[in-house]
Amino acid sequence: SHCFAYIHATEVGGTHPALIEAMGRGALVLYLNTVENAEVAGDAGIPFEPHELAAKLREALAMSDTERERLRQKAMERVRARYSWDDVTDTYEKLLAGLAAPKPR
Known part of the structure; x- marks a missing residue:
């Protein structure tokens, strides 16, 4: 929370807890523009392509x-x-309840 920015450059791995934690602590987030990272950060961060990081940091x-x-x-x-x-x-409970529910024959 005391850093200038958190840079999340991970390309794979789905929803990354480090990105969520940095956002939750109020870091300015710059993230590699992947579908997964964009889903987490939305418009609350600054996306970058691999060749754009220096320019985005300057911005x-x-x-x-x-x-x-x-x-x-x-x-x-x-x-x-x-x-x-x-x-x-809640989401997991709903998922598991749906999986455990009897299926029609």
Whole structure:
């Protein structure tokens, strides 16, 4: 939470807990633009292509404190809304209940 930015450059692995944790702690997030990372970060982070990282870092440095704080707040809100343990537990309970339900013959 005290860093200037968190850079998430992972290409594979699905939803990565490190990205969620950085967002939840209010880091300014720059993430490699993959489907999985974009699904997690949404518009609460700064996507980059592999050849664009230096340029995106310069953009982040040029942002006003207000712009950076807006992204940090959006990141925390997104994590609270989508990745709480209550929501994860509810989703798994529904999935397991559906799998355990008797199937019509």
